[in-house]
Amino acid sequence: MAVLQKKSKVSDEIPSSSMADIAFLLLIFFLVTTVFPKDKGLAIVLPEPNAEEQEINPKNLMFFLVQPNGQIDVKRGESEQIQVITAQQVEGVWRTDFAQNANLIAVVQTHPESAYRHMINVLDALQSAGADKISLQVQELN
Amino acid sequence: MSIKGGGFSRKSSASDKIPDSSLADIAFLLLIFFMVTTVFRTDKEQDIEWPQAEATKRIDEKRDDILNVWLTQMGEVFINDQPLAMGQVRPIVAPIYAESDRRLVVSIRSDREVPYRLVDELQEQLKAAGVVRVVFATELEQRMTRARR
Numbered sequence: 001m002a003v004l005q006k007k008s009k010v011s012d013e014i015p016s017s018s019m020a021d022i023a024f025l026l027l028i029f030f031l032v033t034t035v036f037p038k039d040k041g042l043a044i045v046l047p048e049p050n051a052e053e054q055e056i057n058p059k060n061l062m063f064f065l066v067q068p069n070g071q072i073d074v075k076r077g078e079s080e081q082i083q084v085i086t087a088q089q090v091e092g093v094w095r096t097d098f099a100q101n102a103n104l105i106a107v108v109q110t111h112p113e114s115a116y117r118h119m120i121n122v123l124d125a126l127q128s129a130g131a132d133k134i135s136l137q138v139q140e141l142n
Numbered sequence: 143m144s145i146k147g148g149g150f151s152r153k154s155s156a157s158d159k160i161p162d163s164s165l166a167d168i169a170f171l172l173l174i175f176f177m178v179t180t181v182f183r184t185d186k187e188q189d190i191e192w193p194q195a196e197a198t199k200r201i202d203e204k205r206d207d208i209l210n211v212w213l214t215q216m217g218e219v220f221i222n223d224q225p226l227a228m229g230q231v232r233p234i235v236a237p238i239y240a241e242s243d244r245r246l247v248v249s250i251r252s253d254r255e256v257p258y259r260l261v262d263e264l265q266e267q268l269k270a271a272g273v274v275r276v277v278f279a280t281e282l283e284q285r286m287t288r289a290r291r
Contacts (some may be wrong), residue, residue, distance in 0.1 A: 007218035009180055014248075016163065016166060017162070017239035019166040020162065020165040020166040020169050023166050023169035023170050023173055024169050026173050027172050027173045027176065030173065030176035031176055032175055032176055033180060034179060034180045034181075035180075037182060037246035038209055038279075039200065039201040039203070039205075039247060039249065039279075040158055040198050040199060040200045040201060040279065040280070040281075040282065041195075041198060041199070041201065041277040041278050041279040041280045042195055042197060042198065042199070042277065042278045042280055043199065043201065043247075043275070043276070043277045044276055044277070044278070045267050045275060045276070046265065046268060046273065046274050046276050047269065047273055047274075048274065049269055049270060059222055061218075064249075066258070082168050092220075109281055111258065112257060112259035113257050113258070113259065113261070114194060114257070114258045115191045115254065115255050115257065116252050116253065116254055116255065116256045116257070117168040117194075117255065117259070118258075119258055120193040120254070120277050120278060120280060121193075121195075121263070122198055123195070123278065124198075124283075125196050127195075127266070128196055128197045134242055136262075136265065137145075137260065137262075138258060138262040141179070
């Protein structure tokens with residue numbers, strides 16, 4: 001009887017006090033090494049390398065000529081008329097023209113010395129206006 | 143004369159230990175969150191001024207399928223921390239594109255003041271490498287700042 005009743009001196013609980021320490025150590029490691037990815041931007045699709053050239057009715061083209069100072073010249077189809085606008089007006093101009101012609105293609109022709117951000121402003125405005133047929137080109141200087 | 147069980151000698155029934163059994167649970171919960179969200183950086187971030195755009199969208203693509211191409215204000219091109227000449231972009235990107243099973247998305251991370259000529263050359267290189275999906279990396283522009291511009 002005496003033998004059965006003898007209590008063990010070893011605790012019957014699993015020591016868990018250091019568990020939090022270990023967890024926090026790992027936690028701090030991951031906190032320090034975490035970099036939240038910054039994958040965002042304006043998506044476009046480039047043409048295939050050997051895509052067939054398509055004949056497009058000039059009526060369905062709208063040119064946005066981005067100048068080095070950020071000014072935008074708008075040219076419609078074959079017409080030689082040039083409308084000078086700012087980047088903020090692109091969205092409105094596109095919406096008005098697109099409402100009349102749903103087959104309209106936006107051609108963004110940027111001057112080679114124009115800053116990248118001017119082109120981004122136009123592309124941003126066009127994408128905000130819901131344009132999906134956008135062609136990016138560089139102006140050929142004579 | 144003493145009063146039995148009175149005064150100072152009475153013991154509180156509340157434990158004098160701070161309950162810490164749930165501490166580990168909390169720590170592990172946070173730990174798991176950070177383990178899941180952690181992405182070890184693939185390439186060093188170059189020092190560029192990001193262009194801003196209101197139509198900025200998240201790219202829902204696996205990390206491994208995104209290739210960053212950096213274009214700094216000095217006109218230097220970087221892929222995976224390696225400085226490259228413009229003409230080297232196509233031979234470097236083409237095998238990566240083939241390996242990705244044509245799922246690769248190229249993120250053009252260009253400084254906002256770079257002349258467009260360089261961005262166009264870069265696009266021509268990517269086109270020649272067969273890359274179709276390209277993203278111009280931008281920062282989200284708030285309407286407030288846009289109105290002031």
